[in-house]
Amino acid sequence: MVDRRSILKLGAAGVAGALVGMPLPVLGAARAGVSGTLFRAVFDGRFEEAVAFAGELRRRGVVTASAGPDLATLWYGDLQARLRRERAPIAGLTDRATLFCLEELARSVGMRVAFRIDHLIDDRGRVEHDPVGPAAILAAARTLPAESGFGREIAVLASRFDWRQRRDAAALKRTGPFSPENKTALVSWAIA
Amino acid sequence: MVLPPNVSEADFSAALGEFRSAVGADWVFSSDADVALYRDSYSIYWGEPEERVASAAVAPATVEEVQQVVRIANKYRIPLYPISTGRNLTYGGSAPTLRGSLVVDLKRMNRILAVDEKRHFALVEPGVSYFDLYNHIRERNLEVMLDVPDPGWGSPVGNSLDHGVGYTTAPFRDHFGSHCGMEVVTAEGEIIRTGTGAVPNSDNWQDFHYGAGPTIDGLFAQSNFGIVTKMGFWLMPMPEAYLTGTVTVPRYQDFDPLIHEVSYWEDLGLIGMPDYGSPIGGGFFAPPPAALAALMASGWPSIDALERFVGVEARPAWSVRLHFYGPEETVRANWQAAKRRFSGAIPGAAFQDGEFLRLPIPPEQEPTLPDKPRLGIPSLEVFAMVARNPSTANDPADGHADFFAMIPRKASAVWEAARVMFETYREMDTPAPYNPFSTPINYYSRCFIMAAVVPTWRDPARNSRSRELFARIMDRCAERGWGCYRTAPAFQDQLARTYSFNNNALLRFREKLKDSIDPNGILSPGRYGIWPASMRNTRA
Numbered sequence: 001m002v003d004r005r006s007i008l009k010l011g012a013a014g015v016a017g018a019l020v021g022m023p024l025p026v027l028g029a030a031r032a033g034v035s036g037t038l039f040r041a042v043f044d045g046r047f048e049e050a051v052a053f054a055g056e057l058r059r060r061g062v063v064t065a066s067a068g069p070d071l072a073t074l075w076y077g078d079l080q081a082r083l084r085r086e087r088a089p090i091a092g093l094t095d096r097a098t099l100f101c102l103e104e105l106a107r108s109v110g111m112r113v114a115f116r117i118d119h120l121i122d123d124r125g126r127v128e129h130d131p132v133g134p135a136a137i138l139a140a141a142r143t144l145p146a147e148s149g150f151g152r153e154i155a156v157l158a159s160r161f162d163w164r165q166r167r168d169a170a171a172l173k174r175t176g177p178f179s180p181e182n183k184t185a186l187v188s189w190a191i192a
Numbered sequence: 193m194v195l196p197p198n199v200s201e202a203d204f205s206a207a208l209g210e211f212r213s214a215v216g217a218d219w220v221f222s223s224d225a226d227v228a229l230y231r232d233s234y235s236i237y238w239g240e241p242e243e244r245v246a247s248a249a250v251a252p253a254t255v256e257e258v259q260q261v262v263r264i265a266n267k268y269r270i271p272l273y274p275i276s277t278g279r280n281l282t283y284g285g286s287a288p289t290l291r292g293s294l295v296v297d298l299k300r301m302n303r304i305l306a307v308d309e310k311r312h313f314a315l316v317e318p319g320v321s322y323f324d325l326y327n328h329i330r331e332r333n334l335e336v337m338l339d340v341p342d343p344g345w346g347s348p349v350g351n352s353l354d355h356g357v358g359y360t361t362a363p364f365r366d367h368f369g370s371h372c373g374m375e376v377v378t379a380e381g382e383i384i385r386t387g388t389g390a391v392p393n394s395d396n397w398q399d400f401h402y403g404a405g406p407t408i409d410g411l412f413a414q415s416n417f418g419i420v421t422k423m424g425f426w427l428m429p430m431p432e433a434y435l436t437g438t439v440t441v442p443r444y445q446d447f448d449p450l451i452h453e454v455s456y457w458e459d460l461g462l463i464g465m466p467d468y469g470s471p472i473g474g475g476f477f478a479p480p481p482a483a484l485a486a487l488m489a490s491g492w493p494s495i496d497a498l499e500r501f502v503g504v505e506a507r508p509a510w511s512v513r514l515h516f517y518g519p520e521e522t523v524r525a526n527w528q529a530a531k532r533r534f535s536g537a538i539p540g541a542a543f544q545d546g547e548f549l550r551l552p553i554p555p556e557q558e559p560t561l562p563d564k565p566r567l568g569i570p571s572l573e574v575f576a577m578v579a580r581n582p583s584t585a586n587d588p589a590d591g592h593a594d595f596f597a598m599i600p601r602k603a604s605a606v607w608e609a610a611r612v613m614f615e616t617y618r619e620m621d622t623p624a625p626y627n628p629f630s631t632p633i634n635y636y637s638r639c640f641i642m643a644a645v646v647p648t649w650r651d652p653a654r655n656s657r658s659r660e661l662f663a664r665i666m667d668r669c670a671e672r673g674w675g676c677y678r679t680a681p682a683f684q685d686q687l688a689r690t691y692s693f694n695n696n697a698l699l700r701f702r703e704k705l706k707d708s709i710d711p712n713g714i715l716s717p718g719r720y721g722i723w724p725a726s727m728r729n730t731r732a
Contacts, residue, residue, distance in 0.1 A: 070559070072344070072572040076323040097575040100233070104279055105345065107229045107286070108299050169228035175650065176233060177575050178588030 038062045038159060040079065042092035042102070047186060049119070049151030053093035056155035067098045075105050083109040089192035091158035093151055099189050100177035106191050113171045114163070114190045117141050119150065121184040132171045136162075154188040163192045193224065194247050196270050196292040197727075204247065207268040211250045211294075214260035219300070222248040230278065230295050232287035234591025236648045236655050236662070236682050244287045244681055246273070249295040255421045259381045261296055262419070265714045266380070272296050273716050274419045276318035276350030279343075282594045282680060283354060289681040289718040290727075301421065306398070309334040313372060313398035315424045318349040322570040330555065336427040337551070337568040339364035344570025349423045353413045355678055359566050360464045361517060362637035364428050368413050372401040375422035376412055379710035384408075384418070398424035414678065415702075416716035417709050431517040434567060436546030437527045440471065440508035441538050444498045444628075447510050448603035449538050454512055455601055456533070458637050462526055464515035464566065465634050471508045472501075473629020480627045488627060492611050498628050509629070513546065515566060520550070589647030593658065593682070595665050597642040597674040599632065606632050609642035609674065616668045620661045636677070666690065681718070688721025703728065 041064045043054035054064040065074055079090065087109060092099065096118075103113055115133025122128075127150060131141035140157050144150045179185035195204055212220045221227060230246045237243040247270075252258045265272050273293040278286025288295060302319035307329060314336075316325060322344040329336060339358035341351050350356075352367035364370050373387040384390075386409050389397035401409070411417045441450050457463045474480045480488065487493050487501055502509045514530060516523035527545075534541045553567055564571040597613075599605040610630040617624030625645075632640035646662045649655050663686060666676065670690035679687050688699050702722050706713070713724020 069576050070564075070571050070573040071575065072323060072570065073559070075572075076327065095576075101345075101572055101575050104233065104281075108277065112225065112229055167225060169225045172225070172228045173231055173233050176588075176590035176648075178590070180588055181585040183586075 037088065038091055039082065039088035040065050040090045041155070041158070042067055042074065042090060042094060042098065044094040044098065044186070047093075047095075047151075047184070049148065049154075049186060050093040052149075052151035053155045053188070056152045057091075057159060060155070060159050062159070067092070067094050071098055071101045075102065080105070080109070083111065087111055087192070089114070089161075089163045089190060091161075091188075091190040093154055093186060093188045096175060096179050096185055096187050097177035099187050100175075102189075102191060103173065111191050112167070113173075114161070114167050114192045116171050116174060116187055116189040117144075117154065118174075119186045119188065120180075121186065123182075132174060134165060134167065158188070158190055161190055163190075167192075193222065193227070194245055194292050196247050196294065197290070199268060199270055199292075203268050204270070207264055207270055208248060210264045210267075211248075211261060214264060215250055215252045215257050219251040219253070220248065221250070221297075230286040230297075232281075232285040232680075234281045234285060234593065234648050234680075235287065236593050236646075236659055236680060238590070238648070238650050238652070238655060240652050240655070242291070242682075244284065244289060244291050246288055246295045247292045249297050251297040251300050253300040255301075255375070255377060255383060258296070258298075258301075258377045258419055258421055259383070262377055262379065262381045262714070265294070266712050269712055270294050270714065271717050272419075272714055274298060274318075276347040276353075277321055277345065278350075279346045280350065280354050280356070282592055283678055284681045287681070289684065289716055293717070296419065298419075298421075304328050305422065307332075307334055307336065307427075308398070309336050311399060312336055312427045312429050313424055314348070314427055315373075315398055315422060316348055317422055318347055318420060320349070321345060321347050322351075326568070326570050330552075333552075335430040335552075337430050338427065338570070339367065339370070340565050340568055340570045341367070342565040343572050343574050344565065345572060348425055349420055352423065352425070353420060355414055357635035358465075359515075360428060360568065361461055362458060363461065364426070365465055366636060367425075368410075370426045371409065371423055372399070372426055373397040373422075373424040374409055374412065374420050376418035376420050378418050379712070379715045383421075398426070411705070414720045416719040416722055417705065418715065428517070428568070431519070431523075431551050433516075433518065433520040433523050434547070434549045434551055435516045435523040435527055436513055436548075437516075437530065438511055438513045438544040438546060439530070439534050440511045440542045440544070441534075442502070442508055442540040442542075444495065444502050444509045445603075446538050446540075447606070450510055450512060450534075451601055451603055451606075453534055453537050454514070457514065457526075457530060458634070462516065464517060465637075466515070467513040468631035468634070469511045469513070470629035470631055471511055472505050473627055473631075479623075480629075484627060484629070492614065493628060508542065510631075523548075590650050591648040593646045593648055593662055593680045595644040595646065595662060595669075595679060595683075596633075596676050597644070597665075597669040598636075598677055599640045599642055599674050601634075601638070601640050606630070606640060606642065608672070609669075612668050612672060613642060613644055613665065616665050617661070620657070620664065622661060641677075642674075684719065685721045 041057040041062045043050040044067050058064050115137040118130040120128045125147055127146050129141045129144050131138050227246050235243050271290050271293040273288030274296040275286050276298050298318040301317040303317045306315040322340045339360045341356050341358050352371050356367050358365040373389045376384045387401045387403040388394045412420050454466050516526050531543050599609050610626045614624045614626040644665045646658045691698050706722050707725050713726050717724050
C-alpha cells in the first residue's frame, strides 16, 4: 500500500451559519523573555536514559510528559495552549523525530532550540555525545559519561540552564527526523 | 542578515521600521536567530548560497495589517512570501522561493469564522491548523468530518492553496477542489472576495463557489497573485460508519481490470482513496524479495516472465484496500456489491473483510486507531513511524524532496512509470525503490501518481547529487508526457518549463497576468516559475 505515510517512511451543535468569530488564544508575546522555570520535561518512555531524565526532573518538581506515539497529543492537547499565552522553557530527552516536530511547532509560539546534545549509542552501550549550544553546554557535555547514566545528568543540566542567556542559531534545525538503524539515536534538548 | 535583492540596507531598515509601526514591534522578526526559524528543514540547498532563506519575517494579525504590509512592500520593492503555518515540508516549508524575501507569517490570523453542520462548510483564516479546526468541531460535537493531510499540522488554507490532498472521498480529498469562496489581498493592497462573497450582505458565500463571470480562485493557488486571508471549505457530513475491505487478484495482468473496477467505485463517489498494493512485490520502499531481485538481475522482465513468476510464487499479484463511508446499511451493501462486481470482472478475485467503525469515533478510542487520517483525524504519528528510515538504514537522510509523476489510471502506465523511474535511478547509480510490482497513489481520483522521493541532506555534496537525480527524473517523465502536481521551490522553474505546449504559452499567459496584477513584482517572485518582469530574464 502506498500513501503519504509510506512516502514519509523513505526519507514524512451547529452554529448554523453564524460567524463564530472567536479567536484562538493570543500568541505569547513574541519578544518577551522566557520565564526561568522549566515548564515541561518531555521524555520517550522506550529508553532507560529518557526515563531517568524524567525521573530526576520530576524529583525536582518539574511536570513531565511522555512524547507518546502521536506528538499531536502533547502539543495540541497540552503545550500549545499554555505557550500561546506565555512562553516557557521545555526540555526533553527523546528520539530525533520528536525534537524535529517540536522544533517546527515551536516556531508558531516564537520559541526555538536553545541547545541540543545528540547521543549515539552503539550496540555495546557506548555513547557518543554531540553537543551544540552555549559554551556551558559544550563544557558540560564533555563530562557526560560515555555509557549509561547520562540521562540523569542531562536532567540536572537542564534544571540549571540559564534561559535568559543570549542564544544564536547554531542549535537550530541540525538534522531531520530520521535516525540510523544500527545505533540508538537519542537527543537531549531545550526549547525556549 | 540576507537582504532582499536590489534593496539597500538603509531602505530595508526603513521598511522594517514601517512594518513595526504597522503590526507592532513584537511581530517583526529580523535577528539571525529569529529568521533562521524560517529555514526549510528539508532544503536541498541547505547551507549553500542558493538556499532560499528569508531576510526577515512579519506576522500581521488582521487583513488590514496585511494590506499595510503589502503597501510598505510596494514602496520599498521588497519581495513578500506569505505562509500560513509553513509546514509543507518537501515543498519549501516556511522558506521563500526567492532568497531574501520577507516572510509574511499569517500564524496570528487564526480565527475559525464559521463551521456549519447543516450546510456542511467551514470558513477559516490562514493560521488555523487542521488540529485547531478538528478540535473546534469535536469540542462542539458538530456532525461534520474533515478531510486531513498527513501529517496534519498544516492549515486548510495553506494546504489547499498548494493543491494538497487527503484520504476520504474524491470531492473532499482534493482540498482546493473542495474550497468555496476566498478573500484575497491583492498586490496593490485591495481586498477581493470571490464567488458569492462578492455580493454585499451575501449569506451563502460558502454555498456557491462560482458567483457570476470568470472564476479567479485558481489564480491564487500555487501562485503569486495575492495573499489569501479567508477561505471556505465544503465538509463531509459525518458518516455513520466506516468500513474497509481488501480485494486481491491472482495474475500480473489482472492489474488493469482491477484498476478499471476500482475506478468505477471511485468515480461513483462511493469510496475513499483506494490503497493499491502487491502481496508479491515487497512494498514500495522495501527492497524486492530475493526471487524478484533475481528475476530483475538481467533487466526489466517481460510480462510473460512476470506472469510465470507470479504463478511460481503462488500469491496474489495485486491488492487494493477499499474504504467505504456512509450509513451502516449502505457501506455493508456496497462492500457486498463490490465483491460481486470484482468477482465477475476478475476470475480468482478474493476478498478479506477489514475494519468496521461507527462514527464519530469516541475520543477515548482515537489513540488506538491505526490510521487516523482516514477518519478525518489529524495526526503527527507519521513522524514516529519514520524515525527509522528503511531506505538508508544506517545513513539516514535529513529530509526529502518529492516528485509526483501524474499518469493515467491504467496498468500499462503504472508499469511504464515504474520502469522509467527504475532506469533513471540506475543511470545515477542509485538504489531504485521500484520494481514491476510498484503501485501508484490515487490522491487525485482521476489520476494516478508515481512518486519519487529523493533524499535531502545537510551535506552540500550529497544534495548536489540529489538535485541531479531529481532533475533527471523530472526530465524523463516530461519526455513521456507526465507532469507533476507540485514540487519544491528548487525545481519549480524546471517544472514550469515542462508545461511547455505551444512555446510555453501557459507560462507566458501567467507572466502577463503577473505583470498586470503585481507590477512591482512583490508577491512571491518565482513561485511555480512565475517571475516578475524585472527578474524574468535573469532568473527563469
